[in-house]
Amino acid sequence: MKDLSVRNVDMVYDVPKGEDVQALKDVSFDLESGRLLTLLGPSGCGKTTLLNILAGFLAPTGGTVTLGDDVITGPSQERGMVFQQGALFEWLTVAKNIGFGPRMNRANKAETAAKTEELLDTVGLSGFGDAMVYELSGGMQQRVALARCLANDPDVILMDEPLGALDALTREKMQKLVLDLWNETGKTVILVTHSVEEALYLGDRLFVMAPRPGRIEREYDLPFAEMALTRDARELKASPEFIEKREEILSLIWEMEEEIMGRAG
Amino acid sequence: MSTDPSGVGVQDSAKLAITDKTGSHSASGFLNRGPRSDRKTVTFGDSSAVRSDWRWSLVSLVLLFFVWWATTRAWGFPSEFQIAEEANYRQIANCNCDDEFTQIVGPRSFPAPRDTWDALKELTTDGFQNISLWEHTWASLSRVLKGMFWGVTVGVPVGFAMGLSSKARGFFDTPVELFRPIPPLALIPLFILAFGIGDAPAVRLLIFASIWIMIIAARSGVQTANLSKVRAAYSLGASKTQVLKNVLLPNALPELFTGIRVALGVSWGTLVAAELVGARDGLGQMIFAARPFFRLDVIVAGIIVIAVLGVLMDILLRVLESVLIPWRGKG
Ligand SMILES: Nc1ncnc2c1ncn2[C@@H]1O[C@H](COP(=O)(O)OP(=O)(O)OP(=O)(O)O)[C@@H](O)[C@H]1O
Ligand SMILES: [Mg+2]
Numbered sequence: 001m002k003d004l005s006v007r008n009v010d011m012v013y014d015v016p017k018g019e020d021v022q023a024l025k026d027v028s029f030d031l032e033s034g035r036l037l038t039l040l041g042p043s044g045c046g047k048t049t050l051l052n053i054l055a056g057f058l059a060p061t062g063g064t065v066t067l068g069d070d071v072i073t074g075p076s077q078e079r080g081m082v083f084q085q086g087a088l089f090e091w092l093t094v095a096k097n098i099g100f101g102p103r104m105n106r107a108n109k110a111e112t113a114a115k116t117e118e119l120l121d122t123v124g125l126s127g128f129g130d131a132m133v134y135e136l137s138g139g140m141q142q143r144v145a146l147a148r149c150l151a152n153d154p155d156v157i158l159m160d161e162p163l164g165a166l167d168a169l170t171r172e173k174m175q176k177l178v179l180d181l182w183n184e185t186g187k188t189v190i191l192v193t194h195s196v197e198e199a200l201y202l203g204d205r206l207f208v209m210a211p212r213p214g215r216i217e218r219e220y221d222l223p224f225a226e227m228a229l230t231r232d233a234r235e236l237k238a239s240p241e242f243i244e245k246r247e248e249i250l251s252l253i254w255e256m257e258e259e260i261m262g263r264a265g
Numbered sequence: 266m267s268t269d270p271s272g273v274g275v276q277d278s279a280k281l282a283i284t285d286k287t288g289s290h291s292a293s294g295f296l297n298r299g300p301r302s303d304r305k306t307v308t309f310g311d312s313s314a315v316r317s318d319w320r321w322s323l324v325s326l327v328l329l330f331f332v333w334w335a336t337t338r339a340w341g342f343p344s345e346f347q348i349a350e351e352a353n354y355r356q357i358a359n360c361n362c363d364d365e366f367t368q369i370v371g372p373r374s375f376p377a378p379r380d381t382w383d384a385l386k387e388l389t390t391d392g393f394q395n396i397s398l399w400e401h402t403w404a405s406l407s408r409v410l411k412g413m414f415w416g417v418t419v420g421v422p423v424g425f426a427m428g429l430s431s432k433a434r435g436f437f438d439t440p441v442e443l444f445r446p447i448p449p450l451a452l453i454p455l456f457i458l459a460f461g462i463g464d465a466p467a468v469r470l471l472i473f474a475s476i477w478i479m480i481i482a483a484r485s486g487v488q489t490a491n492l493s494k495v496r497a498a499y500s501l502g503a504s505k506t507q508v509l510k511n512v513l514l515p516n517a518l519p520e521l522f523t524g525i526r527v528a529l530g531v532s533w534g535t536l537v538a539a540e541l542v543g544a545r546d547g548l549g550q551m552i553f554a555a556r557p558f559f560r561l562d563v564i565v566a567g568i569i570v571i572a573v574l575g576v577l578m579d580i581l582l583r584v585l586e587s588v589l590i591p592w593r594g595k596g
Contacts, residue, residue, distance in 0.1 A: 057496050077502035087493035090592040091515040101501035104511070134595035152501055 001033035002068030002078075002155050004054070004188060010062030011049050011214075023049040024060070025213035031205070033155065036182050036189045036225055038203030040196060040249070042256055046214025047192045051158050054190065055081050067156065077101060080154035082145045084161045088133045094144050095120070095129035101152035112151075119147040123177065139170035143177065150185070159191040163198065172233060175202060179228055196249050200224055201237060208249060210256050218252065220245075330378065337377035376562040381569065384562035393563055394554060396546050402570065404547040405540065408464060409532045412471020416528055420476045421521065424483025425513070441480055449474040449535045457543045467539045467547070474535045475528035482524025486517025519593045522586045526579060533575050548574075 011024040023046040031037055039047045052058040054065060056075040065072045067079065081087075088097050095116050096103075102112040120126050123143040133141055142162055149157055162178075163171045175198060182189050193199050199206050204225040210217035222245070228236055236242060308314040376384070388398040426433035427441075449470055456466040490513055498512045540549025552567035586593065 055496070055500060057499075075496065075499040077500065079500065081497060081500045083493040083497060086491055087497040089494065089512065089515070090595055091518070091590075100498070100503075100511070104498075104501055104503040104507050132592060132595075134592060148497075148501070 001186070001188075003033050004031040004156060005066045006030070006054075006063070007065070008063035009050075009053060009060045009065060011046065011053065011058070012061045022213035024053075025215050027063070027214070027216060029207070029216065029219075031188060031190070033188050034186045035205050036179075036191070036203055037205045037207065038199040039190065039192045039207050039209060040194075040199040040253075041207075041209030041217070042211055042253060042260065043194075044214075045209040045211035047209060048160055049214065050209075051081075051160050051190065051192055054156070055079055055158050077105075077152045078155045080149035080152060080157050082142070082149050082157065082159040082162045085138065085141070085165050088141055088144055088148070090132070090134050092133070093129065094125065094131050094133060094136070097133060097144055098129075098147045098151050100148060105152075115151060116147075119150055122150070122181070123147045137170075139166050139174060142166065142174060146177070146181065150181070154187070156188045156190065159189065161192050161194065164194060171198075176228075176233060178202060179225060182225075183229055196246055196253070197237060200242065200245055200249070201228060201233070206249075208252060211260065217256070220249075334378050337375050337380075376565050380562045381565045384560070384566040385569075388563065388566060393551055393560075396551070398551075398570065401546055401548050401551045401567075402574070404544070405536055405549065405571075406574070408467045408540075408547065409471060409529070409536055411468045412532050412536075413475055413525070413529060415468075415472045416475030416479050416532075417525065419472075420479025420524075421483045424480040425487055425509075425517075427480065427484045428487025429509075429513075437480070441477060444473075445477040445481070449531070450538050453539055453542060456539075462543050463545060466543050467536065470539050471532045471536060474531050478528040478531065479521075479524050482520050482527075483517060486520035486524075487513055489520065490516045518590050519586075522582070522590060526582050529578055529582065530575070533571075533578070537571060 006027060006029050009024055009027045010022075013021040013023055015021055027046075027050065039050065041047055049058065053060050054072065056072050056079065059073070072079070089100065092100070095113075098116045098119055099112045102115065116129065117126075120129055123146055125140060125143055125147070128136065128140070133144060136144065145162070159178075163174050166174060178189070178191070179202060181187075191202060193202075200222060201224055203220075203222050206220040206222055207216045208218045208220075209215065224236060224242060224245075305311065305314050385398075387393075390397075392398060392400070423433075423437055427437050428434075452470060452473060453466075456470050460466040460469060494512055494516065495508060498508045503511065536547070537549035537552075540547040541553045544550045548567055548571050552564045552571075555561075555563035555567070
């Protein structure tokens with residue numbers, strides 16, 4: 001397993017007509033393998049940009065990102081990505097979607113089939129292998145996306161608001177699934193969310209980011225993800241410690257919002 | 266396709282039944298009662314509540330046929346006598362000029378359904394001018410197929426290249442933008458002079474008619490690829506070739522199919538015009554050759570065959586499309 005290291009990353013978007021946008025400024029952090037990091041922050045603070053750099057879809061304008069000993073220069077299957085929605089291949093069945101990675105690597109067919117079955121079971125979709133993805137609900141589609149990502153056994157799983165388009169109930173179930181998978185597989189997970197509660201509940205580490213320029217405003221080490229493995233989710237989210245942290249972070253974000261508004265107005 | 270759940274018809278209830286297993290949808294009981302539009306109270310102005318009612322299509326078909334029958338019954342098709350008289354005039358005048366004849370004899374009456382039916386029978390058995398209807402039809406169809414074949418085989422790779430590389434886009438933009446606006450019909454005189462009479466000019470004209478449509482369809486098929494899908498594929502270990510084959514191509518299939526349908530329609534229309542002047546067989550040639558003989562029945566029969574074939578090809582493509590691209594519009 002490999003540690004992730006982000007060193008002085010800058011990202012400036014070149015806007016043809018208008019001012020350049022400093023989406024990230026001097027972002028540095030280390031993430032040991034096996035942690036679950038959640039990224040939280042107001043819209044436009046560079047969360048997606050950071051994730052795209054980690055995935056290798058964008059090259060930062062400054063600084064370096066390394067996973068283990070390798071500098072990240074492009075996409076690779078050691079870093080899997082789960083998108084918010086619409087990234088499944090609608091022309092393939094659920095099973096074919098999950099087996100996409102192994103097929104691209106020309107893996108053994110029988111092994112791929114067995115692995116696909118296993119993953120379908122893991123994400124609670126046994127029996128849906130032959131369904132087309134557009135026949136599934138949004139929550140089920142995101143489970144397929146997770147399974148597809150896991151099929152390649154990546155070191156790091158990157159998720160950009162993976163649960164953002166789901167209804168509250170489905171979302172809670174999916175949060176539990178993410179936690180269970182993280183616990184079982186021991187993979188490094190980085191998850192972007194707009195929900196303070198989700199960031200607190202899932203993250204064993206949390207970055208609150210601030211915009212203009214995009215940066216890490218504050219870091220937290222959190223106990224709740226560990227606790228959630230044994231405790232009931234609702235109970236945990238209603239506990240005084242959880243509520244206290246939630247209010248603390250909410251007021252921090254409100255402060256930032258007010259600062260932005262003040263600067264704009 | 267709309268994602269509006271109220272647009273879901275009965276035929277979709279089977280698919281919804283799958284999601285029912287999770288209990289997250291309980292709509293199927295409601296759907297079983299029939300199309301949802303039946304339950305809508307506001308339909309005037311709600312376009313999703315309007316679809317083609319086949320019973321009314323049948324009514325208009327019957328009506329059209331009735332109008333045809335009634336009007337031609339009243340005025341009648343030239344009698345044996347009229348035809349003999351015309352032949353007479355033709356001999357006297359020793360002239361092949363139709364305009365003059367039309368002036369002398371008066372405009373021909375429109376053939377009744379009965380006459381057209383007889384002409385159709387005659388065409389299938391004896392043919393017209395020793396060429397049977399099947400030969401004419403095959404001549405036309407094979408030209409369209411050849412034209413489409415080359416239009417697709419050349420157009421799709423060019424369109425893909427234009428969607429994938431700035432250099433290819435820049436290079437091909439010029440010819441595409443330059444030639445695309447030229448109506449293929451405007452090229453008929455040029456092609457006849459350059460390539461002679463027969464198959465060659467017609468097929469080349471059809472390639473010209475279809476290729477730009479296919480290039481544009483392929484280009485936009487590539488461009489509509491969702492960036493997340495492409496990125497997901499790379500993250501899953503796909504190479505460029507694999508992304509092309511496993512993501513971009515299937516993603517472009519719906520657009521390619523639309524392109525093929527449009528190109529086929531344009532080709533069919535262009536073909537008949539091309540045959541009018543440039544061929545020794547084919548349906549267009551047949552109806553043109555029938556004119557000096559005042560065979561309006563053959564002309565109308567030919568037109569009907571052309572129309573029916575056009576509709577059949579479109580239906581065939583639609584069926585093929587629903588079989589090959591069941592995911593269309595569901596991305
Ligand atoms: N391709 C681009 N070109 C120019 N500017 C961009 C581009 N992508 C993002 N930006 C800008 O960079 C900043 C950060 O964008 P980013 O998408 O990373 O934010 P985010 O934190 O993911 O926001 P959200 O929560 O809304 O998803 C924003 O100000 C945005 O306008
Ligand atoms: Mg974002």
